């Protein structure tokens with residue numbers, strides 16, 4: 001049934017039901033019910049202490065809101081689409097509980113600053129959870145890196161074998177990517193933790209409100225300086241989605257490598273049975289479904305970001321109803337990034353690593369060619385010339401199926417008389433890693449240093 005609205009005073013007709021449903025947001029903004037009540041409790045507390053409302057009225061309203069809070073936790077609250085959104089639903093429930101005095105709650109407030117407050121609160125409440133989930137994955141990566149400082153595999157560029165690297169170094173690269181993600185979300189908290197409450201509809205209010213008090217009660221660090229900006233700013237949500245997109249891009253790259261590494265051709269890793277799935281027709285199959293799904297879910301989060309950027313791009317100041325479209329993407333991205341992080345953490349912590357296959361892959365692949373070029377350059381040959389000399393040796397090696405380290409000394413010396421017996425030490429893939437002692441390189445000491453720094457960052461003993 002089409003119901004008369006709370007704002008219906010100046011209206012003579014009600015919208016048809018399908019239009020009301022189209023305009024309503026309660027189906028999704030009920031996710032912010034706890035934040036809406038929290039915001040109202042802070043607001044009415046302030047209305048009481050400033051004397052804007054008689055203390056007795058403020059107390060009655062607050063008690064009613066606390067009751068609703070308890071009922072919400074107990075799952076006893078039901079929402080009605082006729083009441084449009086979470087704000088009017090809670091107010092309607094409050095009115096049913098305490099009567100017309102509930103109507104005083106909305107003094108010196110608009111739904112515009114109310115919804116902005118709820119949304120800021122919702123994001124600030126989720127950010128620590130996201131940061132914690134990133135840290136859990138980082139912790140697994142650090143432990144993996146620690147176990148595999150001396151596990152050697154071919155590092156690739158263009159997906160072609162390039163130079164031998166430490167597997168620990170590889171894991172620490174992902175650690176570093178996640179560290180930047182974490183720092184971005186931490187900074188995001190600075191922009192989300194700003195109180196819009198008290199901006200009212202757009203221009204502030206004639207009532208003697210105390211915005212600092214409500215900001216404090218709600219745990220916001222700052223207060224918006226400009227009421228127009230306060231009600232129309234969604235930058236914090238766009239930043240959140242942008243950070244979420246970048247995080248998902250990183251998880252997707254890791255997923256992609258796991259999928260390749262678990263393939264028959266590579267066999268560098270085997271995913272645990274708990275994190276793989278079978279086929280309904282091919283009994284032998286073990287698929288990396290979870291990694292694929294994380295890779296696939298990136299599309300959703302990029303979509304959420306693009307959607308909000310597009311919603312906001314042509315909006316005049318201040319609030320516009322378009323902005324009701326700001327929330328679902330943020331809710332969806334949150335479920336997606338938390339789910340992806342948890343699954344990736346489980347998948348990585350149970351990963352079976354096949355060190356022997358990694359080492360075998362680096363033994364006959366010419367990925368030590370740079371070692372030989374560096375060897376010649378160290379002995380005074382210009383690097384460009386060394387590159388050409390080794391290139392010719394590699395060509396011969398490919399034709400004769402002989403790795404550089406398996407060529408007899410005479411053959412190497414025929415290419416350059418600078419080569420001596422000690423070259424074989426340099427050609428050992430393990431040595432190639434050990435010798436990369438430059439800062440941030442794959443040498444074992446460098447990897448250990450990275451792990452040490454990471455443990456400090458994570459507060460791990």
Ligand code: ARG
Pocket residue numbers: 025029085086111112115319321323324325
């Ligand atoms: N449901 C609305 C939203 O999510 C609340 C704000 C409504 N304000 C207004 N002036 N119509 O944006």
